[in-house]
Amino acid sequence: MANTIPYKSFCWCLGTTSFRTKDFNKTIEEQLALLNEFWTLPENENANWSSDNNTQARYYDFMKAKGFVVGNANNKPKDAREKTSGLVDIGIIDENRRLTEAGLRLLEISQSGDFDTDNFFQIPKDSFLYLRQLLKTYNNIDGEIVRPFIVLLYVLSKVDCLSLDEFTYLLPLCTSNEYTEQIIEGIRANRNQAITIDSIIIERLLEMENYQSALNLLLENDVTESLICEVGLNRKSRNYDKTYLRLYNELYSVFVNNDNSRIPLIYSATKDIKIGKWWRKYLFNTSSERAIERDPVACMKHTVFSDVSNEPEFKTVFFKIMHLFKAKATLSDYLDLNRRYIRTTDIVLFEDGNIKLDIIPKHFFNSVADELYNYAFTACDILFNDSALSEIANCLVINEATVITGVNTELGTNVTTIDEARNVLEDNRYRRLQHLIDTRFTNETIITLLGYFEDRNDTEIKSIVTENADVPTIFEYVLGILWYKISERQGKILDYMKLSLDADLLPKTHAAGGEADIVYEYPETEYYPAHTLLLEATLADNTNQRRMEMEPVSRHLGRHLLRTGNLNSYCVFATTYLDINVIADFRGRKHMPFYDTQDYTKSVDGMKIIPIQTAEIKRMINDGKKYYQLYQIFKAAYDSELPPHNWYEESIIQKI
Known part of the structure; x- marks a missing residue:
């Protein structure tokens, strides 16, 4: 034809x-x-x-x-x-x-x-x-x-x-x-x-x-x-x-023709069709061919064909x-x-x-x-x-007036300027973030994701979080969400995460790259002084980890300390696998000065860098550890004089 x-x-x-x-x-x-x-x-x-x-x-x-x-x-x-x-x-x-x-x-x-x-x-x-x-x-x-x-x-x-x-x-x-x-x-x-x-x-x-x-x-x-x-x-x-x-x-x-004996052949025929799954789901209440052969009539749904x-x-x-x-x-x-x-x-x-x-x-x-x-x-x-x-x-x-009126109507507020409206909307973003965490980033989900990061099961990671970010960026994002929960959801995590987020508050990756630190600000409490925590995350391991991370991590922290003058600030370096020489290098930074390359008269005498593996992070989650508890563990670990090959086991793993 x-x-x-x-x-x-x-x-x-x-x-x-x-x-x-x-x-x-x-x-x-x-x-x-x-x-x-x-x-x-x-x-x-x-x-x-x-x-x-x-x-x-x-x-x-x-x-x-x-x-x-x-x-x-x-x-x-x-x-x-x-x-x-x-x-x-x-x-x-x-x-x-x-x-x-x-x-x-x-x-x-x-x-x-x-x-x-x-x-x-x-x-x-x-x-x-x-x-x-x-x-x-x-x-x-x-x-x-x-x-x-x-x-x-x-x-x-x-x-x-x-x-x-x-x-x-x-x-x-x-x-x-x-x-x-x-x-x-x-x-x-x-x-x-x-x-x-x-x-x-x-x-x-x-x-x-x-x-x-x-x-x-x-x-x-x-x-x-x-x-x-x-x-x-x-x-x-x-x-x-x-x-x-x-x-x-x-x-x-x-x-x-009312020949029910041919019902199994209908299921078979759908397999020859590229979109046969649509037909099978529509016509049958089971995907088991054996069940269809055993009781064809019972396996058929009532559809428009039935009439x-x-x-x-x-x-x-x-x-x-x-x-x-x-x-x-x-x-x-x-x-x-x-x-x-x-x-x-x-x-x-x-x-x-x-x-x-x-x-x-x-x-x-x-x-x-x-x-x-x-x-x-x-x-x-x-x-x-x-x-x-x-x-x-x-x-x-x-037309700002129209938008302000709309915001007041929708949120029940009484703002009069667009800046006030944006402050209200920032509060709304955090409400949406809480909902996102409660529904999509439960402790169980985060532990599952950390396991996928360890195995580099990128397909599952992207299916859970987003396909608009690469896996290293997603790792940084998940770490940020986790630390927000560990910190009892205090602080402006959306500002602290140095990542691009989309309208749904999920990460996205840009070609330009850039620093991916999470810079967490902590005010003074009875448990610790006011300080900043730099969270650095990497999925690199072995030689790549030494080459890619040792210098940037210490540089980021050193520059931060020089810029702010707050020597209580420190860095947590999170990864799926810690190389022993990375541990040794970061422990050695405790005794090494860091200089301002533009002015050699300015320096800091030693830096606090705490490396940690995702295996220990999962234990922290399971045990319900809060940041004020981790701060004390990290402080004691920093003060320890154990050699690097013993330090991580005794100061981090055993304490966590």
Whole structure:
């Protein structure tokens, strides 16, 4: 059968599935730096990217030489295009992979390491740039334009927040004004239990002409392999849908011909289908084939197939469910990308299964949502520019009074200035942090994570914490959270952690790197004098630990002591494995001066550095040790004169 019904996209997506990368911010920044360097090489200065496989292949080799990609791509030009196409979509590089004005600004921020929050939204500079870029970013969906981020802001202004399912399966269906209003009504109806998300998706698909034509074609013809392939509307190749014929026939045998003996064959048929798991979960109450063979009828769920009585009804139900699962599989695939790009703005919270705007962005964008929505289905001709908000849309002018009123209404406060509002919001951040710790970073979870750090089970670490930070950064973050708990949640840990955090208060890694110390401030108490604790963390071991950590740790502490003059301050060095010579070096620092390299008359006579392994940290957690107790243990350990090979066992392990 000739292909007569075209595939048409039914949803938008930010970026491309080929640029699905971990450490998202860091990877983008590294990619910009690589492209910038690549185009300055003499052999590339006058080269052209578009339709030039040689240039694209050279860029792949350049990425590989720099360690950005590993392995050997079968198609280097294609791989190079895929690694960069998502950055074109958000306007930080152009079609020729040259950095745009916006891209150059982002690279400048990254390389300077200046991520200050010097804007109205109090988000890092790079996040503010991503926010402006996403406000301009648009998709062309079969000739129709949509700006996904503006659509998100508009929908949130109408329904306040989205569940993860609403964000995944319904929001991307908003590709026009008409569809957006339908989806908003659908969300409200679903929340009132008047309609299901699956019904909303099916209704949305069947409003499209190609789906209507495909259903009619199925109803009007005998089912063959070619017909199934045609009505499957597969985007890449209709031949991929051949496997649906067997499933169709087995389902028909059971639900139209009432032959329950073929129920096990339905389960078997789903295994031939790429997204067969959707069918199995829908049709069966077990994943055990043996149980299905033993009692097929008992293992079948009651579904829409259960109520069909003739062939036309069966065809209609099969068509709807086939395309429902295809759509949900696609939307599930896009979830990760949409979430990664949207999170770069640091104004959208993804917490407790809900998606909503942070407080100041919420009240600002709610106040302009209807006006901003006028731009939602228009292209943007300044995508590549480093644009001010007001250049993106006339309505994007800051009105502090509107935001202050919104903050007072939401939080029940009575602030009169934006600075007062920010103080209130800082208190709210700490309330959110307490909730995050209580729900995601319990003692049990932290102990589990420390075990994963010891084993370098990076996959599990990222799945528990975040995929937008590398594992060493996550180690520092987890150590910071742990020390906050040990310190009985006293002090401004969000200030003490010298890490970039996203809107959900989770870590993110930047290409520029920088110091990753946790600088904890302790006021005087009956247990200890006022002092600062520098927490240094590393996952390096053996020779790498000696080379990478001995000098930086002592330098950080020495400079701090020289700068503050508080000789009560000290450092805890945390790692998964302690090298004996690292212990010896840090113990030796007790008797060694540290000089100001700019003024040799200034020095400190010895430094207190306490090394500790995660094995002992886990014992501290299990025993419920508090900081005032650890301070005494560390003080006694520092005062000890035991040689290094005995010191750690007797002064740290046995005491903890």
